[in-house]
Amino acid sequence: MSGEITKSGDDALALDFGRAWEYAPAPEATDHVTIAPRHELFVGGKWVAPRSGKYFDTINPATEDKLAEVAEADERDVDDAVQAARRAYDRVWSKMPGKERAKYVFRIARALQEKARELAIVESLDGGKPIKESRDVDLPLAAAHFFYHAGWADKLDYAFHGRAWRPLGVAGQIIPWNFPLLMAAWKIAPAIACGNTVVLKPAETTPLTALLLARIVEEAGLPPGVVNVVTGAGATGAALASHPGVDKVAFTGSTDVGKRIQRAVAGTKKKLTLELGGKAANVVFADAPLDQAVEGIVNGIYFNQGHVCCAGSRLLVEESVHDLVVRKLTDRIATLRVGDPLDKNTDVGAINSKMQLDKIRQLVAAGEEEGAERHTAPCALPSRGYFFPPTFFTGVAQSSRIAREEIFGPVLSVLTFRTPDEAIEKANNTMYGLSAGIWTDKGAKIFWMAQRLKAGVVWGNTYNKFDPSSPFGGYKESGFGREGGRQGLSAYTELA
């Protein structure tokens, strides 16, 4: 390597490899993956055309090329799916012993592992996320979620301290586009393990892996109607949430839509869980191992292009190390590789949709207008597709839009604090409460902070870690209910 050490900033040293550190393209081969040109609805174990005959396109956000067309379910299709789920619940699934349900769910887990490469590629094609994330995070976690919950199916008598439990019935589940397959797994696995049947509505920009999952469900031989997938946009989701035959609504998405769903189910007997937005504080103390903290900051905000509800989008840095952290962060984001999601070297892929890209641009413009200082990675962006360079703002006021609103993109707001009390005050000064991060060398300080942060998930000296055995979900306007762990089973059971 012909690297040399150069000055970057006042005293921090950065390695400058010039052109010696450029990467050759390393694209994941896609030749064994075929995406069908048209996808129907999966209802009652059959692939059916939408009653309206309407289809919509799903595109590759990295190229803007059409990948396939997908059925648009209307109220009649949703009704068919809910009825199929009801029949499956009444006739088969609610009566099946837990140990038999478990084996079906284990089959799904195994098939996900067997088809992992195909699913990872389709996930990156349809959603724009880097293949290394689809391959190393989304797919292993999705399979693990089915594997984990399969094992609960015949042990639920232990789960609730001896209280009698029963499944809820038909679950209507609406999921977002940031982790399309993983969110489907988070929803379907606990629901069917606990004896419910489901109608799943994937996001309109990322329907393909949920449909491949439906294929797995079909191939695993699940009784028809236990899992149904209806594709479409907001209207399809609204039809599902408001269908009187649905006993349970589970939604992951924006706080705004979550509130609308909560209003829509008011006065019904439907059970509801919501996993909504976030504006997580990632708190860095002066005594933290700063290089590790910078890795955590980068992982916290630029993982999955920042399309993460628990993203560490507000960096709170102890004032004495602010300038040093900012320099380290500036150097680090200059090394992030932005581009082709299918390239195995890519760190930051494509923004999921034109609409989301516009929203990110709008909020970044608001940050500039409000006087914050913008720092953007000096990277070339592909000429086609939806991309946004890793960006952060310094000098951000708590009242600024970029400190309050969820941007859901690779944009970080940096604020400072002087005392732990001030850090808590600022961290909790948000309507959200999904997650938080703490970086410090002091064990007692981590626990002190963790007790006071109003957030459902707190990462100490790490960030963005997920596991099916670990309950995930928010405080305050980040929603209610938990997914994962023993606690997550309550979302799909009624206790005596």
Place this chain on the structure above:
Amino acid sequence: MTTRRTLEKERTETETENGTALPDGASRSMTHAEGANGFDPAARLSVAKAYKMFVGGAFVRSESGRYFQVRGEADGNADPDVVNVPRGSRKDARDAVLAAKGAADSWAARTAFNRGQILYRLAEVMESRREELQTALERGGVSGAEASREVATAIDRAVYYAGFCDKFQALVATSNPVAGPHFGFSVPEPMGVVAVVAPQRPALLGLVSTVLPVLAGANTCVVVAGTDDPRTAVVWCECLATSDLPGGVVNVLTGQASEIAPHLAKHREVFAMDVWSADADLRAAVEREGSGNVKRVRTHDESDAAKLTGETGQGLGFIERFLETKTVWHPVGV
């Protein structure tokens, strides 16, 4: 005169005077118009109690100046036939939320052991005011035997939750066996301010069964007492006030739930609601309004309160409903 013993003593005196037993619970001392001979100018006039709401540790009237009237049944001497009870307003509700919010951090910061001690102290005070609580229930129309049973169950339930304060954590928390070099655990935390619309009946046991698990879970609360028997609620507040419960941890409003509850549902500092004895309209209203801050809303219909009287009226589930789960991760390594 407010204790059973005093009442019984007075009844005996009356019997001696008139030579006949009086109907059980007949009013004897609220006016001088007593006995067969009409007014007795020498008799002692008892002092009637003004019934007030309990907010921030103080007994207050409604800021609105409004009241509603409750008639006494089997009056037992303590009250006039009709008493005026404050009719809580939207502003009263907001004041109560402020008090509950102000008390939330310090209540949650106490040790679980200390919260248990305080709830046990409440049980002690309820036991010492047993007769008063029973009389209050009887005035509200409950028979003597029933009232006695209800008070006993309510005191036992206070003891039950006192002992639960430092136990439920071990039952609901988990160590999470994550697939990686991390130590992960999930612990319960309070939600913050919880609004409780208390069941109409049972008046005392309903309050105890819905409020104490909220407190055991380290939440503070704003309670709307039922309109059927608000006097018992106020007497219970006197127990709260003389136990070691810090002011603001429990705030009790009297008035119309249908008027107050939707305001509490809209309030952004209220994080959860538990609504009992509500008709379909009120249930829908609080569920709808609660969406403004993604409130955790539990509603129960009119028949559900009956389950509170027996063993089904207490348990871990009552505490668990108003707990958040916080999951913490940390790397493991050297």
